[in-house]
Amino acid sequence: MNSISPDYAKLRQQQVALAAQVELTDALVGLPARVAGIDSGFEDSGRTTLAAAVLLDGVSLAAMASALARLPTALPYIPGLLSFRELPAALQALAQLPHVPQLVMVDGHGIAHPRGLGIAAHLGVLTGLPSIGIGKSRLVGDYDEPGPLQGDHSPLMFKGRQVGWVLRSKPRCNPLFVSPGHRVSVAACLPLVLDCLRGYRLPEPTRLADRLASRR
Numbered sequence: 001m002n003s004i005s006p007d008y009a010k011l012r013q014q015q016v017a018l019a020a021q022v023e024l025t026d027a028l029v030g031l032p033a034r035v036a037g038i039d040s041g042f043e044d045s046g047r048t049t050l051a052a053a054v055l056l057d058g059v060s061l062a063a064m065a066s067a068l069a070r071l072p073t074a075l076p077y078i079p080g081l082l083s084f085r086e087l088p089a090a091l092q093a094l095a096q097l098p099h100v101p102q103l104v105m106v107d108g109h110g111i112a113h114p115r116g117l118g119i120a121a122h123l124g125v126l127t128g129l130p131s132i133g134i135g136k137s138r139l140v141g142d143y144d145e146p147g148p149l150q151g152d153h154s155p156l157m158f159k160g161r162q163v164g165w166v167l168r169s170k171p172r173c174n175p176l177f178v179s180p181g182h183r184v185s186v187a188a189c190l191p192l193v194l195d196c197l198r199g200y201r202l203p204e205p206t207r208l209a210d211r212l213a214s215r216r
Helices: 006-019 082-095 119-127 186-194 204-213
Strands: 034-043 048-057 063-072 103-107 131-135 153-158 161-167 176-182
Touching (some): 034 082, 034 204, 048 082, 048 204, 063 082, 063 204, 103 119, 103 204, 119 131
Parallel strands (some): 034 103, 103 131
Antiparallel strands (some): 034 048, 048 063, 131 176
8 A cells, every 4th residue: 555645645746846946046146135034843732833034134134023923733744745834834924024035044955855845945936035945954965074164065965966055054063954945056055144154053044033933
């Protein structure tokens, strides 16, 4: 018996179709004036999905606005399908910001995903916004360990092509896995994230979103 239900198989097919719409050409020249960070989590033993969105000034990286969204969790945890579980609340939080961001950094992966559609890529295709995924752990790919200093990095390779970067964002911390989501190239996503580092492991957009999402 096939252990994959037809619904999950359909979602995987949908991922493949959406991944074909991902654009890896740059819509930005440097960090824009409005940058958003998004992070998601779960409450009530996973029954509620919580998403936080923070809008930052692209020059100072100061928070200008924030929003929280809570929705009933519609999908159980299925490896590789996390974006379908987290994205509805993330899109609602993003829509509650007073201004549309010009770049979105998402706690999660971009194209560094088995079917090329992590949550940052999924969000980017649905909204049309340039997006970058900032993963705290590897989902796919092979890499050489980056050096020990902040800014040290190495390519993340998957199925014979580069899908992102492994970045030492802070000394003595585990690296981040940076990959483009939509309308950002593999080459450009790294300097954009580097521009958002302020001495913490996470870049400011996702750090502030993570801090907001962690409040109870």
